[in-house]
Amino acid sequence: MIAVTKAREGHQVFEEAVRRVAEEVADTAPTGWTSAVLKGTNDMSGFAVSRSYTVPSGAATQARGRRNFAKLKNLVEHIRAQHGWETISLEIICHLTGEYEFTAFHGSVSPWRGSGGGFKAILNPDFRLPRRGQGEPYAAASPAGDPEAAVARFHEYRRRRAEILGRVEQLPAPASEALLRHVEDQIGINLPEELRALYSIANGDGNESHQRYLFDNDTWLRIEDLTAIHSSLSKPAWFGWEQEWDSVILDANPANTVQRCTANAGWIPFASGEDGNYLAIDLAPATNGRSGQIIHIGRDYGGGPRYIDSSVSSLLDRHLRMLSDGAFSIVDGNISFHETHADSGSDVKIIGSVRQPLSTAVQSIQVIEGVSPVNLAAFEGLSHLRRLRLNACYTDDLTPLRRLPLESLDIALSQGDLVPMEGHPHLSALALETFRLVDITPLCTVENLRGLDLSRSRMANISPLSELQGLRYLALSGPQWAALAEVREIPPGLAAARLAEPDATLRQALAWAGLLGIDTGDAMHTDGVV
Numbered sequence: 064m065i066a067v068t069k070a071r072e073g074h075q076v077f078e079e080a081v082r083r084v085a086e087e088v089a090d091t092a093p094t095g096w097t098s099a100v101l102k103g104t105n106d107m108s109g110f111a112v113s114r115s116y117t118v119p120s121g122a123a124t125q126a127r128g129r130r131n132f133a134k135l136k137n138l139v140e141h142i143r144a145q146h147g148w149e150t151i152s153l154e155i156i157c158h159l160t161g162e163y164e165f166t167a168f169h170g171s172v173s174p175w176r177g178s179g180g181g182f183k184a185i186l187n188p189d190f191r192l193p194r195r196g197q198g199e200p201y202a203a204a205s206p207a208g209d210p211e212a213a214v215a216r217f218h219e220y221r222r223r224r225a226e227i228l229g230r231v232e233q234l235p236a237p238a239s240e241a242l243l244r245h246v247e248d249q250i251g252i253n254l255p256e257e258l259r260a261l262y263s264i265a266n267g268d269g270n271e272s273h274q275r276y277l278f279d280n281d282t283w284l285r286i287e288d289l290t291a292i293h294s295s296l297s298k299p300a301w302f303g304w305e306q307e308w309d310s311v312i313l314d315a316n317p318a319n320t321v322q323r324c325t326a327n328a329g330w331i332p333f334a335s336g337e338d339g340n341y342l343a344i345d346l347a348p349a350t351n352g353r354s355g356q357i358i359h360i361g362r363d364y365g366g367g368p369r370y371i372d373s374s375v376s377s378l379l380d381r382h383l384r385m386l387s388d389g390a391f392s393i394v395d396g397n398i399s400f401h402e403t404h405a406d407s408g409s410d411v412k413i414i415g416s417v418r419q420p421l422s423t424a425v426q427s428i429q430v431i432e433g434v435s436p437v438n439l440a441a442f443e444g445l446s447h448l449r450r451l452r453l454n455a456c457y458t459d460d461l462t463p464l465r466r467l468p469l470e471s472l473d474i475a476l477s478q479g480d481l482v483p484m485e486g487h488p489h490l491s492a493l494a495l496e497t498f499r500l501v502d503i504t505p506l507c508t509v510e511n512l513r514g515l516d517l518s519r520s521r522m523a524n525i526s527p528l529s530e531l532q533g534l535r536y537l538a539l540s541g542p543q544w545a546a547l548a549e550v551r552e553i554p555p556g557l558a559a560a561r562l563a564e565p566d567a568t569l570r571q572a573l574a575w576a577g578l579l580g581i582d583t584g585d586a587m588h589t590d591g592v593v
Contacts, residue, residue, distance in 0.1 A: 103153045172185075175563075184562070186558055194299050255331065312367045382400070412431060430453050481503060494516035522543070537561070
């Protein structure tokens with residue numbers, strides 16, 4: 064009896080919390096509104112909320128008053144306490160009549176945060192798309208580079224800086240041998256000798272209040288900081304299906320010098336831009352690289368690391384030349400080099416038509432408002448092209464793409480078919496829009512296809528989707544999902560799916576998730592009037 068009473072009281076608290084949020088949504092609605100939708104998601108990345116209103120044509124669409132999400136957060140905490148859900152998706156639909164409908168569910172079904180809207184369903188929460196470079200051993204041989212030369216150049220570098228600044232820059236005491244060995248034990252890799260030699264001179268270039276930004280305008284890290292930073296950068300971060308399903312890691316310049324990955328245990332960060340980016344020594348180079356080379360990695364290098372120089376000694380040589388050439392400024396008492404590493408030109412945006420020949424080094428192209436139909440023959444000789452997107456334009460022939468190493472393709476097709484992509488050895492992600500019925504059967508021979516968005520396509524037959532054994536992500540419109548469920552041929556290996564319907568409600572998304580086999584029986588629903 065006591066348990067029943069507590070359950071009833073808990074339900075009343077929940078009902079009241081929902082009603083208060085619905086009242087707030089209605090109270091801040093613009094003049095002339097007829098309905099409102101509030102969507103919220105609470106997960107590891109934070110609390111995301113959106114509100115939208117249906118109003119007569121031309122009426123204001125902004126909510127009145129200050130947005131205060133305290134009541135919504137209280138509701139989320141109540142749901143978490145009641146169900147133990149770590150990730151929560153919820154939705155409140157309010158009407159001018161005062162009626163409202165509330166739905167909540169755990170994170171296996173949540174709003175799609177990428178372009179186009181809709182919902183995503185996670186069928187396998189532990190699955191991650193395979194990433195390049197992971198599990199590959201770092202170089203067993205000692206890295207190239209001369210520690211004695213590095214020390215001599217470092218001392219000369221400091222002398223020249225002192226002449227320019229009119230003072231000797233004081234550095235911390237050297238790192239002890241015991242500390243260096245401790246760090247090596249922690250990260251599981253012997254530090255390159257050039258780096259060890261520099262840490263025998265000083266343990267970084269400053270303290271928390273005064274950095275000197277000695278390396279490439281980055282601050283030289285204390286050796287104690289390497290363990291945590293190396294650990295955070297040695298494994299790739301997962302940014303969700305919105306970003307990951309069609310992501311491509313581009314090659315560095317020069318080509319094939321750095322492994323095409325975003326994280327590697329063989330990358331030793333030693334300097335920081337204090338912005339989530341790091342200068343690192345690469346002990347796991349690609350075929351044409353050199354162990355001990357210098358690369359940039361971190362937050363802004365999700366598309367692949369950048370090659371900087373062949374060794375620490377070479378980097379110091381370049382700094383000395385820049386001092387001699389006057390390629391620097393004095394900023395806040397520090398020397399700031401003018402040189403910024405030039406864009407490799409591997410990622411190109413084309414607005415309108417292609418007006419000049421493209422370098423064969425180009426790896427990624429986005430055509431924006433191109434002259435349609437875009438003649439893809441202009442790209443036929445781009446032997447390193449890995450990603451192609453047509454934005455607000457279309458083509459009528461995919462034949463020029465047949466022999467290119469494309470991994471990600473986002474394209475609108477007015478005529479033609481998918482036959483040119485038959486058996487393509489590299490393609491792993493395809494977003495396809497079609498203006499007429501198209502046969503998707505050729506995709507069954509694309510062995511590396513992992514992600515597919517056909518929500519803007521008109522398919523002659525949806526059944527071939529069931530033959531895509533390697534497919535892990537699929538986006539379809541509502542009618543397409545219904546047709547696929549009707550023939551019971553949903554691809555067997557899906558880890559994630561998207562309902563590409565921007566106006567879908569969470570209740571509709573839960574019904575769709577049920578077709579995919581997700582148990583939605585514990586979803587929370589309540590209706591009421593304010």
